[in-house]
Amino acid sequence: MLRLYDYLESGNGYKVRLLLTQLGLPFERVEMDILEGETRTPAFLAKNANGRIPLLELEDGHFLAESNAIQWYLAEGTALLPDDRRLRAEVLQWMFFEQYSHEPFIAVLRFWHHAGTLAEHGEAEIAAKRAGGEAALGVMERHLRERPYCVGDAYSIADIALYAYTHVAGEGGFDLEAYPAVTTWLARVRSQPGHVPITEPVGGP
Ligand SMILES: N[C@@H](CCC(=O)N[C@@H](CS)C(=O)NCC(=O)O)C(=O)O
CATH class of the missing domain: 3.40.30.10 (Glutaredoxin)
Structure with missing residues (x-):
């Protein structure tokens, strides 16, 4: 297993x-x-x-x-990763975006809140993280205004990659209400079959 x-x-x-x-x-x-x-x-x-x-x-x-x-x-080989060459590259595009332009800001601020270490970081450092996170959410907002999912017209692992830290961005102090297309997309991702919340310890034993 x-x-x-x-x-x-x-x-x-x-x-x-x-x-x-x-x-x-x-x-x-x-x-x-x-x-x-x-x-x-x-x-x-x-x-x-x-x-x-x-x-x-x-x-x-x-x-x-x-x-x-x-x-x-x-x-690989499932409906969550397209076969088409360009669409596969777009999936990678959004996954690299997530790792370079999104996660280092939104996930890190959330982690500092969770771990109780926010006060150990300077105001300028926190402001830079916030600005980076807002920029990433802005990119997503503009992209998702025009389409239902990150890539093509279907749910894919690009959506999962970006959903993971976007849906809990509020825990890092981000206001998702300022991003209505992102909020609508979050609900669309949540409505996918088999969706489980981050708090659910799925998997055995
Ligand atoms: N780029 C990696 C990041 C992994 C990562 O940062 N993991 C954190 C938890 S979210 C971790 O294991 N931290 C423990 C440590 O650094 O000691 C990925 O996408 O998997």
Whole structure:
């Protein structure tokens, strides 16, 4: 059985957990307390030298890291990853956007709130994170005004990648009401078959 090393509050972990559930793939979820350094032990570093979740252990014992690479692996051959060459490149475009222009701002501010470490960061640093997050939400707002999903006219792993931290952006202090097309898209993603909330520890044992 597939084994997912995960942390319930993590949007990166949630992407994989949500996709596995929507694809109906059984998996065992192993909760790692990242705040206690459980991903930095020699045993875990032997599995993922980068010391981070999510990490997927395949049935043959290989390990896959990076949420969007794991999604790509799992979605291959399913309706959640298009066959068309240009659309596949657009899926990658939005997944790279998520990792470079979205997650480092929106997810990081949310993490500072959750971990109670916001006060350790300077005003300028927090303002820069907020500006980066607002810019990313603005890009999404303009894109989603014109179309129902991130890529083409169908739900894909690009939507899962961006949904993961966008839907909880409010926990980092972002006001999603200022982004009506994003808000409508969030509801559309939530209405997909097999959708589970980030707070639900799906997966066995
Ligand atoms: N780019 C990676 C980011 C993974 C990541 O930042 N994981 C965090 C949780 S969201 C983590 O494991 N942090 C623990 C640590 O750095 O020790 C991905 O998309 O999977």
